[in-house]
Amino acid sequence: MRMKKGSWLNYFVFKNIKLRKGRFFIAISAVMLTVAVLTAFVVLSTGIREKMSRELQSYGANMIVTTLTGLPLKEDVTKRIVSNPLVRGFKAHIYGTLTIRGQELEVIGVRKKDFKGVRLEGSFPEGGNQVIVGVKLAEALGIKKGQSLKEEKRGVTFRVSGIFERGSKADTAIVMDLATAREFFGIKGFSALLLNVDTRYISRFTSELKRDFPSLKITTVKQVALAEEKLLKKIELLMVVVSLVVVFSAAITMGSTVGANIIERMEEIGLMKALGARASEVGRFFLYEAMLSGIIGSLLGTLAGVAIAEAVSRTAFNSFVGVEIFWLPLLICLGVVIAVAATLLPVRRATSMRPSSILRGEG
Amino acid sequence: MSIIEVQSLRKDYSTAAALRGVDLVIEKGQWVSIIGPSGSGKTTLLNIIGGLDHPTDGKVFVKGTDINALSEDELSVFRRENIGFVFQQSHLIPYLDATENVMLAQYFHSLPDRKEAEEALKRVGLGHRLTHRPSQLSGGEQQRVCIARALINNPSILLADEPTGNLDRTNTRNVLELLRRLHQEEHFTVVMVTHDPYVTEWAERVIKMEDGRIITDESVSG
Amino acid sequence: MLLRIVRSSFVNQKKAMAVMIVAVAVGTAIASSLISLSLDITSKVSKELRAFGANIKVEPRLQGIAEVAGQRRYLRSEDLLKIKTIFWRHNILGFVPFLYTIEPSTGHTVIGTWYRKSIKVPGEREPFVTGASEVMPWWQIKGRWPESENEVLLGRELSSRLNLRRGDRVELFGRDFRVSGILSTGSKEDDAFVLPLEVLQKLSGLNGKISEVYVSALTTPMDDFAYKDPEKMSPREYEKWYCTGYVTSIAKQIEEVMRGSRARPIWPVAETEGKVLKRLGLLIYLLSAVSVISAALGVSTTMIMSLLRRTRQVALMKAIGADRLNTVLIFLTEALIVGFLGGLTGYLLSLLISKYIGVEVFGTPLRQRAILFPLSLGASVLIAVLGAYLPIRKALAIRPALILKGE
Ligand SMILES: Nc1ncnc2c1ncn2[C@@H]1O[C@H](COP(=O)(O)OP(=O)(O)O)[C@@H](O)[C@H]1O
Ligand SMILES: [Mg+2]
Numbered sequence: 001m002r003m004k005k006g007s008w009l010n011y012f013v014f015k016n017i018k019l020r021k022g023r024f025f026i027a028i029s030a031v032m033l034t035v036a037v038l039t040a041f042v043v044l045s046t047g048i049r050e051k052m053s054r055e056l057q058s059y060g061a062n063m064i065v066t067t068l069t070g071l072p073l074k075e076d077v078t079k080r081i082v083s084n085p086l087v088r089g090f091k092a093h094i095y096g097t098l099t100i101r102g103q104e105l106e107v108i109g110v111r112k113k114d115f116k117g118v119r120l121e122g123s124f125p126e127g128g129n130q131v132i133v134g135v136k137l138a139e140a141l142g143i144k145k146g147q148s149l150k151e152e153k154r155g156v157t158f159r160v161s162g163i164f165e166r167g168s169k170a171d172t173a174i175v176m177d178l179a180t181a182r183e184f185f186g187i188k189g190f191s192a193l194l195l196n197v198d199t200r201y202i203s204r205f206t207s208e209l210k211r212d213f214p215s216l217k218i219t220t221v222k223q224v225a226l227a228e229e230k231l232l233k234k235i236e237l238l239m240v241v242v243s244l245v246v247v248f249s250a251a252i253t254m255g256s257t258v259g260a261n262i263i264e265r266m267e268e269i270g271l272m273k274a275l276g277a278r279a280s281e282v283g284r285f286f287l288y289e290a291m292l293s294g295i296i297g298s299l300l301g302t303l304a305g306v307a308i309a310e311a312v313s314r315t316a317f318n319s320f321v322g323v324e325i326f327w328l329p330l331l332i333c334l335g336v337v338i339a340v341a342a343t344l345l346p347v348r349r350a351t352s353m354r355p356s357s358i359l360r361g362e363g
Numbered sequence: 364m365s366i367i368e369v370q371s372l373r374k375d376y377s378t379a380a381a382l383r384g385v386d387l388v389i390e391k392g393q394w395v396s397i398i399g400p401s402g403s404g405k406t407t408l409l410n411i412i413g414g415l416d417h418p419t420d421g422k423v424f425v426k427g428t429d430i431n432a433l434s435e436d437e438l439s440v441f442r443r444e445n446i447g448f449v450f451q452q453s454h455l456i457p458y459l460d461a462t463e464n465v466m467l468a469q470y471f472h473s474l475p476d477r478k479e480a481e482e483a484l485k486r487v488g489l490g491h492r493l494t495h496r497p498s499q500l501s502g503g504e505q506q507r508v509c510i511a512r513a514l515i516n517n518p519s520i521l522l523a524d525e526p527t528g529n530l531d532r533t534n535t536r537n538v539l540e541l542l543r544r545l546h547q548e549e550h551f552t553v554v555m556v557t558h559d560p561y562v563t564e565w566a567e568r569v570i571k572m573e574d575g576r577i578i579t580d581e582s583v584s585g
Numbered sequence: 586m587l588l589r590i591v592r593s594s595f596v597n598q599k600k601a602m603a604v605m606i607v608a609v610a611v612g613t614a615i616a617s618s619l620i621s622l623s624l625d626i627t628s629k630v631s632k633e634l635r636a637f638g639a640n641i642k643v644e645p646r647l648q649g650i651a652e653v654a655g656q657r658r659y660l661r662s663e664d665l666l667k668i669k670t671i672f673w674r675h676n677i678l679g680f681v682p683f684l685y686t687i688e689p690s691t692g693h694t695v696i697g698t699w700y701r702k703s704i705k706v707p708g709e710r711e712p713f714v715t716g717a718s719e720v721m722p723w724w725q726i727k728g729r730w731p732e733s734e735n736e737v738l739l740g741r742e743l744s745s746r747l748n749l750r751r752g753d754r755v756e757l758f759g760r761d762f763r764v765s766g767i768l769s770t771g772s773k774e775d776d777a778f779v780l781p782l783e784v785l786q787k788l789s790g791l792n793g794k795i796s797e798v799y800v801s802a803l804t805t806p807m808d809d810f811a812y813k814d815p816e817k818m819s820p821r822e823y824e825k826w827y828c829t830g831y832v833t834s835i836a837k838q839i840e841e842v843m844r845g846s847r848a849r850p851i852w853p854v855a856e857t858e859g860k861v862l863k864r865l866g867l868l869i870y871l872l873s874a875v876s877v878i879s880a881a882l883g884v885s886t887t888m889i890m891s892l893l894r895r896t897r898q899v900a901l902m903k904a905i906g907a908d909r910l911n912t913v914l915i916f917l918t919e920a921l922i923v924g925f926l927g928g929l930t931g932y933l934l935s936l937l938i939s940k941y942i943g944v945e946v947f948g949t950p951l952r953q954r955a956i957l958f959p960l961s962l963g964a965s966v967l968i969a970v971l972g973a974y975l976p977i978r979k980a981l982a983i984r985p986a987l988i989l990k991g992e
Contacts, residue, residue, distance in 0.1 A: 005470070005474060008466075008470050008474070008475050009470075012459065012463070012467065012470070015458055015459055015463065016458045018458075019457075019458040019496075020458060023890070026886050026889060026890055027890075029882070029886055030883065030886045030887075033879050033882050033883055033886070034879075034883070036879070037875060037876065037879045040872075040875060041872070044868070044872070048868075051864075052861070052864075052865070055857065055860055055861050055864055056857060056861065058853060058856060058857040058860065059637055059853050059854060059857045060853050116853075117852050117853030117854075117856050117857065118852055118853075119850075119852055135849075165849060165850075165852060166851075166852050166853065167641075167642050167849045167850055167851030167852050167853070167854075167855075168851065168853070171849075219771070220771060221771055222723045222725075222769070222770065222771030223637065223638050223721070223723050223770075223771055223772070224637070226636075226722075226723045227636040227637040227638070227722075227723065228637075230633075230636050231633055231634065231636060231637075231861075234633055234946060234947070235630075235865065237945070237946050238942075238946045241941075241942050241945050241946055242619070242622065242869075242872065242942065245615065245618070245938055245941075245942065246615055246619070246872075246876045246879075249611040249612065249614065249615040249880065250615075250879055250880075250883060252607065252608070252611045253608050253611055253612055253880065253883030253884060253886075253887055254883060256604045256605075256607055256608040256611075256887045257608070257883065257886040257887040257890050258890075259604055260601065260604050260605075260887055260890035260891040261890050263600055263601055263604065263891075264890070267454065268456060270454075271454045271456065272467075272471070273415075273439055274413075274415060274442065274448050274450075274454075275442070275443065275448075275467065275468045275471050275512075276439050276440065276441075276442040276443020276444070276446075276468075276471045276472060277439055277443075277471045278436040278439045278440065279435065279436055279439075280436075281439075281471060308875055311871075312868065312871040312872065312875070315867060315871060316864050316865075316867040316868040316871060317864055317868075351435075352435065354415060354416050354417065355415040355416075356410040356415040356416035357416075359415070359450065359452075359454065360406075
């Protein structure tokens with residue numbers, strides 16, 4: 001039975017791996033470690049904007065949409081706006097007034113889940129006749145939790161289920177549940193839409209919206225939009241810089257592990273050359289092994305890296321981070337490339353040396 | 364007909380000169396011993412002839428080729444076609460067994476052939492050690508593997524650097540007798556470095572070196 | 586003798602030693618700089634978060650219904666300076682006073698404020714620079730902030746409504762003003778005239794009066810304790826609360842120094858800040874942990890790889906009669922030196938890296954903590970020694986003959 005040249009290469013390389021399992025295992029671990037760290041950082045770096053911008057939504061909307069006419073926004077218009085992928089989050093408001101103790105007081109209707117960034121003493125209004133009152137208004141009018149308020153125009157009585165503090169204009173208003181407000185004021189649709197738009201594309205989004213719906217009044221909340229974009233950029237930069245540093249160092253330690261293995265095998269290289277192997281033929285031996293450990297290590301490494309990234313994301317953000325699949329083959333290739341480079345560099349150095357000096361035990 | 368021709372060869376190391384002008388012509392099929400005290404430049408000379416090292420000055424022709432003019436890769440190819448090496452430290456690949464070590468030389472030359480490799484080992488008397496790894500072999504056995512490996516591709520020149528340096532008298536004898544038999548069968552040229560006068564008894568020609576120079580060069584009859 | 590052997594082993598195996606030292610140095614550098622980062626991240630990011638604007642708003646305390654209906658109460662200018670005298674004065678990064686008035690003849694809103702004001706704080710050498718430029722970095726002025734008493738800034742929306750541009754003249758409070766720039770802020774200033782606070786106070790006859798103050802303070806993120814009602818705390822708890830830099834306790838202290846004031850956290854800002862800091866801090870902690878572990882493992886694999894080849898030497902030493910202790914000592918001394926040199930270079934490298942990270946991302950270097958020096962040195966020596974121990978033990982366990990024959 002005669003085997004091809006390539007099969008013999010297989011044979012010799014696997015013989016080495018079989019008999020030096022420990023070293024091969026260490027080489028794989030080194031690659032795996034590096035690729036795992038690399039993957040974890042890449043996954044988290046690419047996911048961080050989405051995660052952080054969700055956290056930053058509680059600063060408030062970065063865009064407010066109303067109509068130029070002052071009429072409510074229609075339900076279908078609202079649906080089309082919020083289904084745009086650039087919209088990361090939205091809140092709907094209904095505005096109206098109540099007349100209490102002879103004064104016209106502003107009312108905001110909002111969904112319970114959208115009522116955030118607020119300190120509330122008591123509970124969010126549930127069911128028909130409950131409201132909560134802004135702290136400034138409550139102080140001014142001497143309103144307490146549990147009290148009843150009589151709306152004088154329509155003769156309805158509301159129970160105050162809580163007092164809230166937001167530190168903004170809303171503190172002089174009354175808040176009720178969106179559905180209650182809608183029914184009470186007889187509004188179809190919404191008075192205003194508060195959006196969190198991807199800050200990178202906010203101006204594009206604005207012009208698109210103006211084009212599609214010329215009757216809308218669009219206000220960008222500069223304070224939030226600018227600060228948000230600035231912070232997100234900064235965090236992304238932080239992740240990139242840290243990733244670069246970490247990955248660079250991981251690559252160096254991995255290279256030194258793989259390199260240490262080659263230093264150990266210098267004599268082998270000298271011998272092969274004495275037996276008449278060309279530099280490329282010696283290289284092929286080591287390349288093959290490096291590819292093997294590189295591929296196995298990188299495959300395991302990306303898996304481990306994704307697992308690490310998910311564990312970190314679960315802990316820090318209470319949610320999984322999305323993995324952009326196209327990164328994975330890239331990372332695997334990178335791991336293989338680093339493994340191969342870390343092997344071939346010292347091998348090339350060794351093959352360009354005189355075999356005599358290696359065999360004499362130098363190097 | 365000369366197979367190796369060395370002209371005014373010099374080799375300087377940073378610390379000292381190892382060869383200070385060596386001229387030498389070796390005929391095809393000759394068995395030449397190079398003897399001399401440790402540090403006299405024997406290994407250096409042998410390595411340069413085998414293309415494992417480059418001289419500082421002078422020329423080396425092997426089979427009519429100026430080997431200094433060859434690139435590192437061309438040298439490798441030249442070696443596998445023409446030269447077999449036996450070193451003092453046996454330099455076997457530790458993770459391959461005896462047969463596979465021989466097959467590795469076949470691999471670089473052309474294609475491994477297990478049967479042929481096993482035959483070669485049997486010829487050096489290692490038929491019972493085919494699948495032993497170097498660490499499982501005695502010094503003499505290791506050296507015999509090296510001889511099998513050096514001769515597997517039918518080289519025209521065998522360069523041996525103190526092949527018996529680590530062996531006792533009996534083993535030395537066995538190895539040399541073996542080599543003589545192979546030499547008679549296959550008519551390759553042997554250049555063997557040694558510091559042991561006993562080893563020169565097998566040679567047809569003995570060259571004595573000292574301090575980087577050839578001091579005597581005599582043919583031995585018989 | 587021992588030292589001689591160790592020395593010659595360094596000289597003769599430059600490459601292998603260099604590889605080990607590099608691995609230890611890089612591992613240490615990365616671990617130490619990431620620890621620096623995770624220790625400093627919250628303070629760095631909380632400064633960045635101030636870009637979202639003030640987190641405390643100070644207003645006159647309302648009494649009774651009249652104020653809601655529009656009757657005005659004011660805070661006093663002279664109390665402003667006291668904000669920089671409270672317990673947490675160093676955490677006050679800036680504050681901006683506002684005075685809101687209505688121009689009597691046209692009904693336009695005129696706002697008085699500070700843009701960039703340098704004030705002298707008692708007991709501080711450097712003047713304190715504050716104003717909208719510090720607290721509200723999103724303000725944009727096309728043109729410039731009024732520099733003389735007859736210049737005025739015009740809000741963007743009002744300017745397009747009145748069709749006035751930079752350089753145009755306008756009459757306010759019966760006096761002639763030149764528009765020195767157009768201001769856009771995204772809030773009520775867009776629809777108003779804006780003047781330096783002192784100018785407006787004089788014009789409107791509201792000398793020394795201000796309507797509200799926005800304060801930007803560095804705060805400790807709110808925790809469960811912080812949400813307790815201070816009025817229901819025991820004296821001990823109250824003390825602790827008061828002396829922690831919660832947004833609520835800082836607001837309380839400001840309230841105490843500004844007469845007739847009510848200071849309230851701006852909750853969306855304050856709460857988001859705490860959340861972001863917590864999340865980001867945790868993220869960086871975890872990433873540092875990952876990196877530190879990977880560095881340690883990476884260094885260990887290199888050490889093991891490098892030392893596996895030395896098993897031969899161990900065998901040789903045993904063969905020439907070195908006892909176990911001596912053999913171990915030789916290798917441990919070597920590992921100690923590798924660990925020490927690697928640790929030292931690594932620490933120095935980490936100073937550069939953490940400076941690079943800090944400057945590149947936050948504009949200022951990360952804080953260097955002295956404790957990291959002994960820590961990184963100790964850790965690198967420990968890892969080097971552990972990484973050396975494994976192969977030595979393995980080598981010692983094998984009979985020399987086997988190794989010397991090349992197994
Ligand atoms: N790589 C080297 N660097 C410096 N000097 C060397 C080197 N190799 C050999 N030498 C010196 O060259 C001389 C000849 O060495 P060598 O040819 O090995 O002698 P031999 O084989 O006859 O014992 C010796 O003095 C040796 O010290
Ligand atoms: Mg010699």
